[in-house]
Amino acid sequence: MLLEKINADLIATMKDREPSRKEANQAKVTSLRTLLAEVKTFQVNNRRDPSDEEVSAILQKGIKQFKETLDKAKGQNQSGIVREDIVAQENAKIALYEAYLPAQMTRPEIEALVREAIAQTGASSPRDMGAVMGAIRPKTQGKADGKLVSDIVRELLPK
Known part of the structure; x- marks a missing residue:
């Protein structure tokens, strides 16, 4: 299409x-x-x-x-x-x-998804970034810039 x-x-x-x-x-x-x-x-x-x-x-x-x-x-x-x-x-x-391109997700929408994924995966440190990204990727693919998503994950993961 x-x-x-x-x-x-x-x-x-x-x-x-x-x-x-x-x-x-x-x-x-x-x-x-x-x-x-x-x-x-x-x-x-x-x-x-x-x-x-x-x-x-x-x-x-x-x-x-x-x-x-x-x-x-x-x-x-x-x-x-x-x-x-x-x-x-x-x-x-x-x-x-x-x-x-389809309408891109806004930063607040991505942040909400990241918080949800962190809660789902039980991520507690930056080492868990791969698990969080894996949970988010299907929801953001084609709708958000991957670099922006990874930056937000880094910001929101506990240090």
Whole structure:
């Protein structure tokens, strides 16, 4: 279903011949084709079509890569020069990919799930983080950033 929406959006963007949106449409087409290439790689490797959750995972992986590029472009490189053109491109790609993701969980929602998982697993120290993450993962997969979830687990586990 999600894959069908992405394909439909690609076709609609390619058909849009409005001159005022030409550059934006070219960037969107390129990003969507890159995304579909990642999906095709998944199909070849696994010999089946991906589920919506797997497409969401591909989207999240792409967003993570774009954010890493964004960090480098914002001056976390050796020269300290901010590349505004790359920053704008990467922000547009992130916004495009995020539009296809399901609604992300908020921090308070994640904290509530973490507290519940800590109580269920009886976690009493940071060594129990794996058990807590294992209990939470099925509930947050595709709906929350894994790094954010692990940071919250670290915060809420007794030291």
